[in-house]
Amino acid sequence: MFLITEQQGVLGLIATEFLLELKSILRDSQIQVEENESHPLGNSGRVTVYPQTEEEIANVLKYADNGGKKVTIVGGGTKRGFGGLTECADILLSLADYKGVVEHTVGDMTLTVKSGTPFQQLQEYLAQYNQTIALDPAWPEYATIGGVIAANDSGPKRFRYGSARDSVIGMRVVYPNGTIIRSGGKVVKNVAGYDMNKLFIGSMGTLGVIAEVTLKLRPLPKYESLILLSFPEGNIEEIRAFAVRLLDSMMEPTSLELLSPSLSERLTGKRTYTLAIGFEDVESSVHYQEDFVKRIQPSKTSMAILPLKEARVFWQQFYTIGPNGRQSGDGQEIEAALKIGVVNLDVLQVIKESHILQEAANVAIEAHGGLGHGLCQVYVKGTGEDVVAVIERFRQFVTPLGGYVIVKHLPFALRQKVDVWGEKPSYFFLLEGIKAKIDPNHTLNHRRFVGGI
Amino acid sequence: MAVKDVQIKDKHIENLAKIVGGAQSILYKKEDLLAYDCDGFTIHRHLPKAVVFPKSTEEVAQIVKYCHENDLPFLARGAGTGLSGGAIPLNGEVVISLTKMKRLLSVDLENRRAVVEPGFVNLKLTHSISDKGYYYAPDPSSQYCCTIGGNVAENAGGAHCLKYGVTTNHILGMEVVLPNGEIIEISTNGVLDPPGYDLLGLLTGSEGTLGIVTKITVRILKNPEAKQTVLAYFDKVSDASQAVSDIISAGIVPAALEMMDKTAIEGVEAAAFPVGHPKDIEALLLIEVDGISAGIDEQIDEILKVCRRRNVREVKVAQDEKERERWWANRKTGFGAMGAISPDYLVQDGVIPRSKLPEVLERIKQISEKYGLRIANIFHAGDGNLHPLVLFDARKPGETEKALAAGSECLQVCADVGGSITGEHGVGIEKREEMRFIFTDEEIIAQTNIRDVFNPKNLLNAGKLFPTPGRCVEVKRNEKTK
Ligand SMILES: Cc1cc2nc3c(=O)[nH]c(=O)nc-3n(C[C@H](O)[C@H](O)[C@H](O)COP(=O)(O)OP(=O)(O)OC[C@H]3O[C@@H](n4cnc5c(N)ncnc54)[C@H](O)[C@@H]3O)c2cc1C
Ligand SMILES: Cc1cc2nc3c(=O)[nH]c(=O)nc-3n(C[C@H](O)[C@H](O)[C@H](O)COP(=O)(O)OP(=O)(O)OC[C@H]3O[C@@H](n4cnc5c(N)ncnc54)[C@H](O)[C@@H]3O)c2cc1C
Numbered sequence: 001m002f003l004i005t006e007q008q009g010v011l012g013l014i015a016t017e018f019l020l021e022l023k024s025i026l027r028d029s030q031i032q033v034e035e036n037e038s039h040p041l042g043n044s045g046r047v048t049v050y051p052q053t054e055e056e057i058a059n060v061l062k063y064a065d066n067g068g069k070k071v072t073i074v075g076g077g078t079k080r081g082f083g084g085l086t087e088c089a090d091i092l093l094s095l096a097d098y099k100g101v102v103e104h105t106v107g108d109m110t111l112t113v114k115s116g117t118p119f120q121q122l123q124e125y126l127a128q129y130n131q132t133i134a135l136d137p138a139w140p141e142y143a144t145i146g147g148v149i150a151a152n153d154s155g156p157k158r159f160r161y162g163s164a165r166d167s168v169i170g171m172r173v174v175y176p177n178g179t180i181i182r183s184g185g186k187v188v189k190n191v192a193g194y195d196m197n198k199l200f201i202g203s204m205g206t207l208g209v210i211a212e213v214t215l216k217l218r219p220l221p222k223y224e225s226l227i228l229l230s231f232p233e234g235n236i237e238e239i240r241a242f243a244v245r246l247l248d249s250m251m252e253p254t255s256l257e258l259l260s261p262s263l264s265e266r267l268t269g270k271r272t273y274t275l276a277i278g279f280e281d282v283e284s285s286v287h288y289q290e291d292f293v294k295r296i297q298p299s300k301t302s303m304a305i306l307p308l309k310e311a312r313v314f315w316q317q318f319y320t321i322g323p324n325g326r327q328s329g330d331g332q333e334i335e336a337a338l339k340i341g342v343v344n345l346d347v348l349q350v351i352k353e354s355h356i357l358q359e360a361a362n363v364a365i366e367a368h369g370g371l372g373h374g375l376c377q378v379y380v381k382g383t384g385e386d387v388v389a390v391i392e393r394f395r396q397f398v399t400p401l402g403g404y405v406i407v408k409h410l411p412f413a414l415r416q417k418v419d420v421w422g423e424k425p426s427y428f429f430l431l432e433g434i435k436a437k438i439d440p441n442h443t444l445n446h447r448r449f450v451g452g453i
Numbered sequence: 454m455a456v457k458d459v460q461i462k463d464k465h466i467e468n469l470a471k472i473v474g475g476a477q478s479i480l481y482k483k484e485d486l487l488a489y490d491c492d493g494f495t496i497h498r499h500l501p502k503a504v505v506f507p508k509s510t511e512e513v514a515q516i517v518k519y520c521h522e523n524d525l526p527f528l529a530r531g532a533g534t535g536l537s538g539g540a541i542p543l544n545g546e547v548v549i550s551l552t553k554m555k556r557l558l559s560v561d562l563e564n565r566r567a568v569v570e571p572g573f574v575n576l577k578l579t580h581s582i583s584d585k586g587y588y589y590a591p592d593p594s595s596q597y598c599c600t601i602g603g604n605v606a607e608n609a610g611g612a613h614c615l616k617y618g619v620t621t622n623h624i625l626g627m628e629v630v631l632p633n634g635e636i637i638e639i640s641t642n643g644v645l646d647p648p649g650y651d652l653l654g655l656l657t658g659s660e661g662t663l664g665i666v667t668k669i670t671v672r673i674l675k676n677p678e679a680k681q682t683v684l685a686y687f688d689k690v691s692d693a694s695q696a697v698s699d700i701i702s703a704g705i706v707p708a709a710l711e712m713m714d715k716t717a718i719e720g721v722e723a724a725a726f727p728v729g730h731p732k733d734i735e736a737l738l739l740i741e742v743d744g745i746s747a748g749i750d751e752q753i754d755e756i757l758k759v760c761r762r763r764n765v766r767e768v769k770v771a772q773d774e775k776e777r778e779r780w781w782a783n784r785k786t787g788f789g790a791m792g793a794i795s796p797d798y799l800v801q802d803g804v805i806p807r808s809k810l811p812e813v814l815e816r817i818k819q820i821s822e823k824y825g826l827r828i829a830n831i832f833h834a835g836d837g838n839l840h841p842l843v844l845f846d847a848r849k850p851g852e853t854e855k856a857l858a859a860g861s862e863c864l865q866v867c868a869d870v871g872g873s874i875t876g877e878h879g880v881g882i883e884k885r886e887e888m889r890f891i892f893t894d895e896e897i898i899a900q901t902n903i904r905d906v907f908n909p910k911n912l913l914n915a916g917k918l919f920p921t922p923g924r925c926v927e928v929k930r931n932e933k934t935k
Contacts, residue, residue: 107698
């Protein structure tokens with residue numbers, strides 16, 4: 001409690017003692033005192049620590065948990081603007097120095113890795129073995145595997161490959177009291193005990209620090225392509241009819257993502273609703289599926305087929321369209337990123353609404369959503385007031401559809417005004433109960449999650 | 454109601470009968486209860502207090518609330534095909550049978566989802582949508598009779614889970630009656646990633662210890678355009694195992710990749726669906742690939758090449774759907790087929806890293822010799838999920854215990870090579886103590902802490918899934934943290 005007093009003297013004194021204590025756990029080079037604790041996105045720490053071993057992670061947590069200190073966890077920091085009502089915690093625990101492959105059993109197609117490893121680095125390593133982690137997160141260069149899993153985010157390819165919850169088979173998690181809990185294992189099929197992996201995936205670091213992750217891998221697809229099908233007339237019913245026909249066929253697209261006209265303009269140069277239809281398989285199968293799409297191509301649409309490399313270049317650009325929590329985002333314009341979940345085909349309504357709102361409200365909106373999985377990503381730019389109003393409009397729009405809006409990125413100041421997670425679910429007491437069992441002192445990522453957990 | 458009966462004087466039974474609408478929806482006489490004293494794991498038995506047959510979520514909620522308020526232990530039961538004893542009323546539970554809640558509530562093909570009641574039988578879902586070209590992927594061998602509620606509780610798998618994932622990968626939402634009778638709904642409309650911890654993931658595979666599932670929203674899939682099935686006979690188990698690894702390493706993701714050894718083949722050939730497998734081979738592989746027709750031939754060619762490189766004696770591709778179905782019927786009835794060559798059998802369910810297959814099969818052989826009991830292996834080789842079937846004769850004194858010990862030792866081997874003690878059948882009663890092969894006390898407590906959030910009075914399916922407390926000091930057989 002002393003820490004929050006405004007009296008410089010007391011604060012200075014405590015801080016010194018605090019630092020000395022940390023220095024008994026870590027080397028000086030692993031501790032960095034922040035000159036400026038305020039960051040427009042919040043979620044910072046008075047002191048940043050860089051543990052290099054699991055034991056060091058455990059010691060930092062034990063120290064914090066015993067001493068009533070608050071800890072914020074950071075991987076690559078691309079999600080710094082995602083949730084959190086704490087501007088500055090006592091300790092910012094960074095996993096930047098906790099990285100590397102622990103075990104890769106090529107024949108078993110499993111990989112164990114330390115959580116601070118950047119996602120792209122992992123994919124590059126695995127590509128040498130023609131293997132891949134079947135996830136497609138944003139900002140792969142910066143996002144860490146631990147962060148991707150803690151945030152359980154996914155991209156367009158979720159339609160075919162699922163999300164972190166479908167790829168993670170085991171973890172080592174450091175609990176706030178310093179105990180290390182293994183969940184799952186190293187085999188691809190396992191029902192021994194509760195599926196505790198699921199608890200930590202998407203928990204936003206509010207339960208424990210994910211130290212190690214074991215994933216099941218997939219073979220790299222032998223060939224891929226991407227069809228961009230644009231609908232200049234902008235008739236949503238026509239897009240729906242096409243999508244339903246494709247979905248009801250036996251084709252197996254990896255993605256069926258609808259881009260709003262504004263986003264399409266940025267990525268393809270055409271300001272039209274555009275479907276990004278990906279195929280990954282052996283080459284003959286991919287061409288066969290392209291032919292099918294050509295055969296059912298609606299009139300008055302235009303089609304481009306991006307083979308192999310071109311498809312990859314498109315996706316690379318695609319994964320960096322949203323705001324990145326690593327940039328401070330100062331300046332006049334506010335950026336927000338929303339994740340909107342609805343029943344699959346209602347994505348059409350959400351993307352259409354984003355187009356309408358962009359015309360009506362004084363903001364720029366780019367949006368995309370998967371017609372095979374129901375998740376939309378919506379990026380809004382404008383003044384704080386307008387952005388907040390638009391978030392509210394989206395909530396009003398999707399609530400009757402049975403959907404939700406989560407604000408994935410918003411400056412700290414605005415997070416005080418908007419409940420980024422939306423209404424608490426009716427079973428909130430269970431979530432609270434789980435948090436209380438694992439982190440009774442609210443040491444980790446305090447108030448980062450749903451309902452202030 | 455039959456007032457003369459001694460037990461009907463029990464006020465609890467009377468009150469429970471009222472909730473479910475009368476005597477026709479409750480069993481309480483000893484002779485009726487006998488059918489509910491065990492499930493597919495027949496080694497332990499215990500009579501329930503009563504069996505109730507609710508017809509709606511509200512009735513389930515009222516029963517649960519009643520039990521909660523009166524401190525009566527209770528548990529859910531589907532078809533009772535569980536192989537680890539999850540539905541056995543160890544503590545004289547009130548058994549809540551979900552078999553009358555068996556409706557298919559809705560199908561939404563465009564959004565690829567269906568909503569079912571928990572007692573709906575797995576295979577019926579596929580049958581209800583197959584005319585439109587859709588199916589439900591998880592396919593336990595018991596699918597013709599097991600319930601989707603039971604599948605959720607056990608996180609059931611099946612032969613085709615190698616490519617398509619197990620039950621948990623296909624559950625989009627559920628309605629659950631919590632152990633105090635409260636009803637909650639989690640994403641029953643099937644919207645992904647509802648904000649909050651992943652309770653769907655936690656509940657799936659929780660073996661009926663966290664709540665009673667009363668409605669399930671599942672993902673359904675479009676049938677693959679093409680399917681090809683290969684049968685390969687090997688003279689050496691090691692060659693068959695190597696072929697499994699080679700197929701996966703070649704970048705192929707088969708829909709199914711199953712193996713049977715010599716003893717298993719003897720069993721299936723003596724049972725109801727013989728295929729005419731040669732009796733003198735050491736192992737067979739049943740391999741299926743599916744997907745876009747244009748890519749299938751290439752994959753089949755690759756598989757045939759791998760098999761030949763690994764000294765296959767004979768390898769053939771199913772010529773038509775009839776042949777394919779015959780091969781699968783032979784495989785899917787494999788457990789029961791053991792009845793043709795042994796009075797009793799015990800199914801185990803360990804998982805190992807695929808690459809350890811030759812080593813582990815060798816060690817299982819040694820266990821078989823040590824105990825003087827035959828062990829047949831029928832299993833999901835592609836994901837390393839072994840099913841050693843220990844053959845024994847319960848009438849011979851001491852043989853049941855020997856079989857149990859041999860089974861447990863097989864699981865120890867799986868744990869030793871970095872695997873798991875169960876891949877799809879669950880821990881139940883059977884493998885409670887074996888949980889210690891893979892988890893530390895702290896890790897087990899971390900799990901029971903979660904149970905306490907949902908089931909604080911531990912009236913729901915107590916005594917399952919976790920080792921008995923207080924035995925922590927006893928032989929910690931495997932003190933592994935890495
Ligand atoms: C605007 C925006 C849009 C995005 N869009 C997409 C998208 O479309 N598709 C997609 O797949 N992904 C998307 N992402 C997600 C992103 O690519 C990663 O999933 C995410 O950033 C995680 O990586 P990180 O290391 O940067 O996490 P961080 O920002 O460092 O952390 C994310 C959260 O996880 C916690 N955390 C981090 N590491 C650990 C750990 N080891 N143990 C416990 N908790 C931990 C943090 O405390 C924080 O709560 C988006 C991100 C942003 C910011
Ligand atoms: C011949 C044979 C072959 C098998 N093959 C396979 C296989 O290939 N793959 C596989 O995974 N399994 C297999 N099994 C095991 C078994 O069929 C599965 O575990 C199945 O999921 C059990 O379903 P059930 O309806 O019979 O459940 P039950 O046996 O009735 O119950 C199992 C557990 O689930 C709980 N439960 C049941 N319904 C609910 C509910 N609505 N809410 C909460 N808890 C509930 C019970 O309390 C119990 O703990 C096989 C079994 C047999 C006999």
